[in-house]
Amino acid sequence: GQQLNQSPQSMFIQEGEDVSMNCTSSSIFNTWLWYKQDPGEGPVLLIALYKAGELTSNGRLTAQFGITRKDSFLNISASIPSDVGIYFCAGLTGANSKLTFGKGITLSVRP
Amino acid sequence: DAGITQSPRHKVTETGTPVTLRCHQTENHRYMYWYRQDPGHGLRLIHYSYGVKDTDKGEVSDGYSVSRSKTEDFLLTLESATSSQTSVYFCAISEGGGELFFGEGSRLTVL
Numbered sequence: 001g002q003q004l005n006q007s008p009q010s011m012f013i014q015e016g017e018d019v020s021m022n023c024t025s026s027s028i029f030n031t032w033l034w035y036k037q038d039p040g041e042g043p044v045l046l047i048a049l050y051k052a053g054e055l056t057s058n059g060r061l062t063a064q065f066g067i068t069r070k071d072s073f074l075n076i077s078a079s080i081p082s083d084v085g086i087y088f089c090a091g092l093t094g095a096n097s098k099l100t101f102g103k104g105i106t107l108s109v110r111p
Numbered sequence: 112d113a114g115i116t117q118s119p120r121h122k123v124t125e126t127g128t129p130v131t132l133r134c135h136q137t138e139n140h141r142y143m144y145w146y147r148q149d150p151g152h153g154l155r156l157i158h159y160s161y162g163v164k165d166t167d168k169g170e171v172s173d174g175y176s177v178s179r180s181k182t183e184d185f186l187l188t189l190e191s192a193t194s195s196q197t198s199v200y201f202c203a204i205s206e207g208g209g210e211l212f213f214g215e216g217s218r219l220t221v222l
Contacts, residue, residue, distance in 0.1 A: 031209045042213030092209040097142050103153035
């Protein structure tokens with residue numbers, strides 16, 4: 001089946017630093033999405049990307065839909081303690097609305 | 112926040128017993144999903160529904176069944192629970208396009 005690769009499994013950064021996360025696949029996706037999960041809660045959508053090459057920002061977050069449609073990245077600038085959580089990438093191929101999720105990256109921010 | 116509730120939120124049961132988790136939405140969204148989340152595996156799709164009485168399998172559907180008799184409710188049943196089904200289960204709803212709204216999760220422990 002389709003797989004999305006996210007690595008490393010965990011990242012540790014200092015408050016105020018920027019951080020970038022990649023998501024890659026051997027399959028082509030038509031939509032890329034990034035979700036964040038706070039401890040003890042369900043994931044929440046951060047950014048959705050619908051077109052190859054698209055660059056979208058949401059506050060301190062910036063995400064891009066790769067030209068090949070096989071990858072995406074998420075950048076968080078000037079990290080703050082509330083950025084702590086698990087970041088998932090997700091891809092959608094067709095009209096059946098069945099998402100494929102990556103395994104997630106756990107982000108820790110040191111004050 | 113999307114109107115989606117899961118019940119029960121926590122359950123401890125014994126191997127071999129049946130378990131039913133309920134997902135209820137007040138948003139009238141077409142799509143409903145059941146995921147399980149386990150360390151190192153991220154979010155894996157169990158089953159999803161694209162309409163009343165219309166369901167399909169996900170990547171980890173063995174040992175699980177679902178039913179959707181009305182738009183607002185999506186039930187996940189473990190006919191005979193096993194220890195490998197100890198997990199956190201998330202329900203999600205969507206109108207399509209990959210933008211999912213997740214519930215708060217149901218933590219199931221099978222002893």
